[in-house]
Amino acid sequence: MSRFYIDTQTIPWEQIPWPKVEAVVFKLQTRIYQASRSDNMDKMRALQFRLIRNLHARLLAVRQVTRENQRKKDPDIYKKLVASGSQKIEMARGLQLDGKATPVRQMIIAKPRKEEEHPRKLRAKKKSRFCCAFSALGATKRRVNQARFAPGKWKAKNNLYFFFRTKLRVFFSFWPICVIEDRAKQALIKMALETEWEARFEPNSYGFRPGRSYQDAIKAIFDAIRAKPKYVLNADISKCFDRIDHQALLNKLKTLPNLAKQVEAWLKVNLMTGLGNNAQYMERGTYRVIFPLLVNIALHGMETALTEWSLEAYPKGPTPILVRYANDFVVLHQSEEIIEQAQAFLREWLKCMGLELHSEKIQVVDTGSGFQFLGFSINHIWKWGKVRTLITPSRESRRRFLEDMRRAIQLSKGKAAYQLIITLVPRIVGWGNYFKYSECNNLFRRLDHDIFQKIRAWVYRRHPTWGRDRIKQKYFPEKRSWLFNKKVYQDNWILYDSRTTAFGVKREYYLVKLSWIASHKHMLARQDKSPIK
Structure with a gap:
C-alpha cells in the first residue's frame, strides 16, 4: 500500500493530486478483486473495510457526486449545492456509514410513448388533458401546503393530492431523488461492492x-x-426495479454488517421504487x-x-x-x-x-x-x-428520435438560428453515436432528409415574407466546408448562423448531419477481463 497521505487541514480542494488519490484507491480495489477471484473471503472483507474507511476513497466519492450535482437543474432534495472546496472536504471527512438514509423526493418524468397510443389526431386532445391534470395537481399541492398546519384539514387535502398523483401515473413516472450525502455514501459503498462482484x-x-x-x-x-x-x-x-425482494437481495449480498445495514436503510426508504x-x-x-x-x-x-x-x-x-x-x-x-x-x-x-x-x-x-x-x-x-x-435502428427508435427533434424545433420558434443549432446538435450526435454500431448509413441519410424538411419549415415560418434566394443565402450558405470529427465535408444545405460575443469574438454555428457519423464495427470485450483487474 502506498504511503501517500493527504492532510485535509492544510491542502485545499483545488490542489488535491487526484491522479495519486485514484492510484491509491485503484490499488485497493485491485486487491479486493483478486481476493474475490480466489475466494479468499476474510482478506476481501478486511480490504473492503479498509477501503470504506480510507480518506482517499471518501474524497473520490464526494468528487464524483458533486460533479454530477453541478449538471442537474434540480441538484438536491433540499436545494443544497455543495460548491466550495471547504464544503467538499468537510463532507468527505464526515462521511461515514451510519445506517441512516434520508427519505427521497419524487420527480415527475414523462413516460416513453408508444406509437399505437398516440396517433396524430389525438395529440391536441391529450395535450389539453395533460395541461388540465397538471393544473389540478399544482392547485391541489398549493392547497395542501396552505393547510399543512391546519388541524383536521391535512388528511382530506393529502388524499386529494394523491388522487391526482395516481391519475398522472398513466402518463408520467415518479422517480425518487436522493440527497447528496446519501449519493456520496452510495459511491463509497459501490467502490467496495463493485470490485467484489465484478470478479463473479x-x-x-x-x-x-x-x-x-x-x-x-x-x-x-x-x-x-x-x-x-x-x-x-x-x-x-x-417492474424489475420496484419488485425486487429486499430480504433476498440482502441475503445474496453477504457483505460486511455496516454495509448491509446501510443498504437496508436505503431499501426501506424506497430507494428502488418508481422506475418500473x-x-x-x-x-x-x-x-x-x-x-x-x-x-x-x-x-x-x-x-x-x-x-x-x-x-x-x-x-x-x-x-x-x-x-x-x-x-x-x-x-x-x-x-x-x-x-x-x-x-x-x-x-x-x-x-x-x-x-x-x-x-x-x-x-x-x-x-x-x-x-x-x-x-x-x-x-x-x-x-x-x-x-x-x-x-439496424428500430422503427420505434427512429420515430422517437424524429418526435424529439420535432418537439425541440417547435419549442424554438422564437429563438435565433444559433440557439436552435445548440439545441439540436447534442441530440443528433448522441443518437447517432448510439446507433453507429449497426447498418445505419442508409437510414441516417433518410433521417437527414426528414430533419431538413423540419428545418426548412422552421426557416420559412421565421421569415414568411422573404424569398427563397434570400433565405438560402442567410441560412444555407454555398461553397462552405464543414469540420466534424476531424473530417471536412462539403454541403450546400447546412443550417448555419453566427454571432458576435460581448468581447467582439465571432462564433460560428452549424447543424451537423447524421450521415457524417459513419457505421463502425465493435470489438467484443473479453469475458475474463475487467478494468479493475
Missing part, C-alpha cells in the same frame, strides 16, 4: 458494468446468430449511484442456472445462450421447444427474487422474423444467395 459476474451480463456496454450485448447476439438462424426468447422483467422498467434512463443520468449494481447482483446467477438446467435436461445438445442487459434479456437456441421450456424455467427462477416476466413483452420468434433489443432491430435476411444478419 457472469460473462454475458453487460448492463451498467465497467468495461461493458450495450455494444457488447449487441455484438454478443450477432456472434451467436450469424452462423445459423435460431429461435429467440425476447423478454423483459416486469425504464432501464434506458439509468444509463443517461443515474439519480442513484449504487442502484444499477444492486439490480445486477439480484439477477446474478440467471445465466449459470439456465446452463445447468439445460445440461441436466438435454445433456447431448448445445446449451441456450442468454444475453442480459439490466432487466432486458434474450435467450437463443436452435430448438423452439427448448426456448419454450427455458421460458418456464426462468419464470420459476425469478420468483426467488420476487420478480416475474412481463407478460405483454414476452416474444418467441425466429431470427428470420426479427426482434428488437435495446432499440435495435435484429433479423436475418436473404441477400447475395446467403443468409445475412442485419442490425
Whole structure:
C-alpha cells in the first residue's frame, strides 16, 4: 500500500493530486478483486473495510457526486449545492456509514410513448388533458401546503393530492431523488461492492458494468446468430426495479454488517421504487449511484442456472445462450421447444427474487422474423444467395428520435438560428453515436432528409415574407466546408448562423448531419477481463 497521505487541514480542494488519490484507491480495489477471484473471503472483507474507511476513497466519492450535482437543474432534495472546496472536504471527512438514509423526493418524468397510443389526431386532445391534470395537481399541492398546519384539514387535502398523483401515473413516472450525502455514501459503498462482484459476474451480463456496454450485448447476439438462424426468447422483467425482494437481495449480498445495514436503510426508504422498467434512463443520468449494481447482483446467477438446467435436461445438445442487459434479456437456441421450456424455467427462477416476466413483452420468434433489443432491430435476411444478419435502428427508435427533434424545433420558434443549432446538435450526435454500431448509413441519410424538411419549415415560418434566394443565402450558405470529427465535408444545405460575443469574438454555428457519423464495427470485450483487474 502506498504511503501517500493527504492532510485535509492544510491542502485545499483545488490542489488535491487526484491522479495519486485514484492510484491509491485503484490499488485497493485491485486487491479486493483478486481476493474475490480466489475466494479468499476474510482478506476481501478486511480490504473492503479498509477501503470504506480510507480518506482517499471518501474524497473520490464526494468528487464524483458533486460533479454530477453541478449538471442537474434540480441538484438536491433540499436545494443544497455543495460548491466550495471547504464544503467538499468537510463532507468527505464526515462521511461515514451510519445506517441512516434520508427519505427521497419524487420527480415527475414523462413516460416513453408508444406509437399505437398516440396517433396524430389525438395529440391536441391529450395535450389539453395533460395541461388540465397538471393544473389540478399544482392547485391541489398549493392547497395542501396552505393547510399543512391546519388541524383536521391535512388528511382530506393529502388524499386529494394523491388522487391526482395516481391519475398522472398513466402518463408520467415518479422517480425518487436522493440527497447528496446519501449519493456520496452510495459511491463509497459501490467502490467496495463493485470490485467484489465484478470478479463473479457472469460473462454475458453487460448492463451498467465497467468495461461493458450495450455494444457488447449487441455484438454478443450477432456472434451467436450469424452462423445459423435460431429461435429467440425476447423478454423483459416486469417492474424489475420496484419488485425486487429486499430480504433476498440482502441475503445474496453477504457483505460486511455496516454495509448491509446501510443498504437496508436505503431499501426501506424506497430507494428502488418508481422506475418500473425504464432501464434506458439509468444509463443517461443515474439519480442513484449504487442502484444499477444492486439490480445486477439480484439477477446474478440467471445465466449459470439456465446452463445447468439445460445440461441436466438435454445433456447431448448445445446449451441456450442468454444475453442480459439490466432487466432486458434474450435467450437463443436452435430448438423452439427448448426456448419454450427455458421460458418456464426462468419464470420459476425469478420468483426467488420476487420478480416475474412481463407478460405483454414476452416474444418467441425466429431470427428470420426479427426482434428488437435495446432499440435495435435484429433479423436475418436473404441477400447475395446467403443468409445475412442485419442490425439496424428500430422503427420505434427512429420515430422517437424524429418526435424529439420535432418537439425541440417547435419549442424554438422564437429563438435565433444559433440557439436552435445548440439545441439540436447534442441530440443528433448522441443518437447517432448510439446507433453507429449497426447498418445505419442508409437510414441516417433518410433521417437527414426528414430533419431538413423540419428545418426548412422552421426557416420559412421565421421569415414568411422573404424569398427563397434570400433565405438560402442567410441560412444555407454555398461553397462552405464543414469540420466534424476531424473530417471536412462539403454541403450546400447546412443550417448555419453566427454571432458576435460581448468581447467582439465571432462564433460560428452549424447543424451537423447524421450521415457524417459513419457505421463502425465493435470489438467484443473479453469475458475474463475487467478494468479493475
